[in-house]
Amino acid sequence: MCYQVIKYIVSRLLGVVLVVCLASVAGCTVGPDFEAPQIEVPDEWVGPTAVSTTGSTESVKRNLAEWWVLFQDPVLTSLVERAVESNLDIKLAQARVRQARAARGIATSSIGPAVNTSGSFRRSKSPGPSGGSAGANADEEGPTVNQYQVGFDAGWELDIVG
Numbered sequence: 001m002c003y004q005v006i007k008y009i010v011s012r013l014l015g016v017v018l019v020v021c022l023a024s025v026a027g028c029t030v031g032p033d034f035e036a037p038q039i040e041v042p043d044e045w046v047g048p049t050a051v052s053t054t055g056s057t058e059s060v061k062r063n064l065a066e067w068w069v070l071f072q073d074p075v076l077t078s079l080v081e082r083a084v085e086s087n088l089d090i091k092l093a094q095a096r097v098r099q100a101r102a103a104r105g106i107a108t109s110s111i112g113p114a115v116n117t118s119g120s121f122r123r124s125k126s127p128g129p130s131g132g133s134a135g136a137n138a139d140e141e142g143p144t145v146n147q148y149q150v151g152f153d154a155g156w157e158l159d160i161v162g
Contacts, residue, residue: 113156122147 063070068080084090126142 110157111159113154116151116153118149118151120147120149122149 068076123144123146125144
């Protein structure tokens with residue numbers, strides 16, 4: 001029973017496809033009395049001349065990038081400038097480029113050597129020569145001690161295996 005239903009649907013579908021193909025081929029015929037139209041074409045182009053090749057490439061690119069300025073319409077210029085300034089797609093793309101560059105910098109930061117430096121200074125006064133006992137002179141002070149410490153560390157972990 002199921003086989004007969006599928007056979008019926010396929011035969012109907014093939015019939016529809018055949019009718020559509022025949023109709024499209026019939027629409028392409030032009031008839032026995034067809035004549036190609038005569039089109040008058042001037043011998044030379046009479047419009048504006050092409051972009052000058054004597055100018056610099058940068059000036060040509062700049063002129064093409066600001067095509068709307070050629071119309072000398074302040075309203076059009078302001079509309080295009082506002083559209084460029086408030087275009088969120090461009091700002092989003094710029095943010096994604098900055099994010100990708102930062103991620104690349106983080107990923108490649110471990111390739112080179114790592115260098116660390118440190119420095120510190122400490123100054124202390126010790127109590128008097130008697131160690132701060134009750135019988136010692138309270139005005140006497142012990143020596144002042146200055147401690148300087150400088151550190152430098154460099155390391156480079158080579159990734160040989162990859």
